[in-house]
Amino acid sequence: MAIRRVRLTFEGEQITDPVIYQLGKDFEIITNIRRAEVHAHVGWVILELDGAEAEIDMALAWAAGKGVRVDPLSGDVIEG
Amino acid sequence: MAYASALHCRECGNEYPIAPIHVCEWCFGPLEITYDYDAIGDAISREKIKDGPLTMWRYADLLPVDGENAVDIGTGMTPLLKADNLGRELGIDNLWIKNDAVNPTYSFKDRVVSIAVTKALEFGFDTLACASTGNLAGAVAAHGAKANMRTLVFIPSDLERGKVIGAAIYGPIVIAVDGNYDDVNRLCSELADANQGWAFVNINMRPYYSEGSKTLGYEVVEQLGWKAPDHAVVPIASGSLFTKIWKGMNEFAKLGLIDDVRTKMHGAQADGCSPVAQAFADEQLHVKPVVPNTIAKSLAIGNPADAYYTLKIAQEAEGSTVGSTPDPEIVEGIQMLAQTEGIFTETAGGVVISNLKKLAEAGRFQKGESVVAFITGNGLKTVEAVQHLANPVNIKATVSSFEESVDVEEAVGSKSTSS
Numbered sequence: 001m002a003i004r005r006v007r008l009t010f011e012g013e014q015i016t017d018p019v020i021y022q023l024g025k026d027f028e029i030i031t032n033i034r035r036a037e038v039h040a041h042v043g044w045v046i047l048e049l050d051g052a053e054a055e056i057d058m059a060l061a062w063a064a065g066k067g068v069r070v071d072p073l074s075g076d077v078i079e080g
Numbered sequence: 081m082a083y084a085s086a087l088h089c090r091e092c093g094n095e096y097p098i099a100p101i102h103v104c105e106w107c108f109g110p111l112e113i114t115y116d117y118d119a120i121g122d123a124i125s126r127e128k129i130k131d132g133p134l135t136m137w138r139y140a141d142l143l144p145v146d147g148e149n150a151v152d153i154g155t156g157m158t159p160l161l162k163a164d165n166l167g168r169e170l171g172i173d174n175l176w177i178k179n180d181a182v183n184p185t186y187s188f189k190d191r192v193v194s195i196a197v198t199k200a201l202e203f204g205f206d207t208l209a210c211a212s213t214g215n216l217a218g219a220v221a222a223h224g225a226k227a228n229m230r231t232l233v234f235i236p237s238d239l240e241r242g243k244v245i246g247a248a249i250y251g252p253i254v255i256a257v258d259g260n261y262d263d264v265n266r267l268c269s270e271l272a273d274a275n276q277g278w279a280f281v282n283i284n285m286r287p288y289y290s291e292g293s294k295t296l297g298y299e300v301v302e303q304l305g306w307k308a309p310d311h312a313v314v315p316i317a318s319g320s321l322f323t324k325i326w327k328g329m330n331e332f333a334k335l336g337l338i339d340d341v342r343t344k345m346h347g348a349q350a351d352g353c354s355p356v357a358q359a360f361a362d363e364q365l366h367v368k369p370v371v372p373n374t375i376a377k378s379l380a381i382g383n384p385a386d387a388y389y390t391l392k393i394a395q396e397a398e399g400s401t402v403g404s405t406p407d408p409e410i411v412e413g414i415q416m417l418a419q420t421e422g423i424f425t426e427t428a429g430g431v432v433i434s435n436l437k438k439l440a441e442a443g444r445f446q447k448g449e450s451v452v453a454f455i456t457g458n459g460l461k462t463v464e465a466v467q468h469l470a471n472p473v474n475i476k477a478t479v480s481s482f483e484e485s486v487d488v489e490e491a492v493g494s495k496s497t498s499s
Contacts, residue, residue: 005103009368009369009383034108037366039364039366042368046107069383071265072269073108073269074102074269075385076265076384076385077211077280078212078234078264078265079212079317079381080213080377080379080381
């Protein structure tokens with residue numbers, strides 16, 4: 001089992017999609033929202049995911065496939 | 081002695097003891113240093129700073145480390161040059177260039193890394209790490225060598241050879257990771273979580289690391305005769321540099337070393353990676369992440385960690401802006417700075433100069449106002465961006481061939497006309 005912290009960013013119509021509900025329903029993971037903000041044009045949520053590594057990977061790949069941007073909590077750590 | 085008393089969350093305010101951590105366990109917000117400003121106020125003075133070393137460590141009282149044990153390779157106190165030639169070209173009568181490209185590894189990253197490595201040793205780490213596409217890799221490798229630490233530098237496997245050598249020469253373990261930017265980013269983030277025994281300079285050391293950028297603000301104020309500039313033009317990647325220059329100048333004001341800061345902060349991005357400029361134009365405080373596509377690779381951060389704090393400053397400091405320019409103008413900016421002031425900057429500097437030009441054309445600078453453009457890296461790091469500009473006249477090794485091929489008078493005439 002593993003815990004992973006990620007930041008999901010939603011744009012446009014994705015804002016109204018119940019992505020986090022589906023993450024918890026369709027995958028064997030527990031989702032825990034720790035901080036979030038939603039505006040008309042963009043929304044983000046910082047999420048803690050608890051589950052098997054492979055299941056978390058699949059869940060995040062599914063979210064990314066829907067067009068949700070998935071970043072590590074630390075953001076972009078590669079610097080110029 | 082260090083006057084850093086704790087860490088606090090920038091979002092919820094929760095406090096933590098000084099430790100190698102970077103996010104709040106409660107809300108996952110970023111952590112920042114808490115200083116004892118009363119004690120600093122008692123200890124610091126203009127005279128004490130002037131008597132300090134001719135490096136960034138003259139400001140040790142305002143840094144979160146013990147300056148006595150600084151890992152220092154001679155970083156800081158870089159020249160602030162009056163740029164009259166460029167100023168004439170752009171119609172700015174009081175223009176200054178802060179040339180941070182002359183740091184030991186040729187970029188401002190030496191400032192942040194010097195702090196991170198000093199703090200890493202204080203914490204007892206023996207392993208240093210970073211993920212980089214250029215400047216940071218060189219700075220970490222050099223400081224790791226000086227500190228005699230095991231050093232790991234993660235790079236994308238398609239990184240240009242010159243940049244790989246710029247880090248490898250200092251003897252770190254260089255790991256070239258296959259995959260796109262996001263793959264490398266994710267791997268490094270996971271490795272940082274899994275290897276708590278490493279000082280990952282911009283992850284678990286980030287609260288300390290980022291404070292190094294404040295010294296750019298301190299230096300400019302001191303070099304201008306203890307006065308904050310009227311305008312600062314600063315490149316934006318993560319946004320940390322922008323926020324810390326602002327913080328540094330305001331700390332000086334808070335401590336009574338200078339009058340209140342009225343600087344108009346101007347953030348500079350490339351069109352091909354301009355999430356902060358776009359949010360500023362839309363009057364938003366949150367960015368829409370982008371996939372970078374620009375020659376300014378040292379600024380190519382599509383989802384900048386400090387965008388929110390950058391935008392807050394830009395919106396609250398009256399007259400501030402965040403803008404962007406296209407790649408061809410970035411190249412023109414590099415060329416313009418080199419040909420007017422004799423300073424060869426990398427693409428990030430081209431972003432600054434092209435945005436400076438745009439601001440001047442928009443009439444943002446009033447007569448007599450001091451304008452400081454921050455040049456943060458050396459042009460030899462990104463020669464590929466300007467290599468098409470080098471077109472030597474090929475001649476045979478004879479005087480006649482020279483005379484037939486080169487009209488020196490015409491060349492001199494054209495230079496006189498353009499300058």
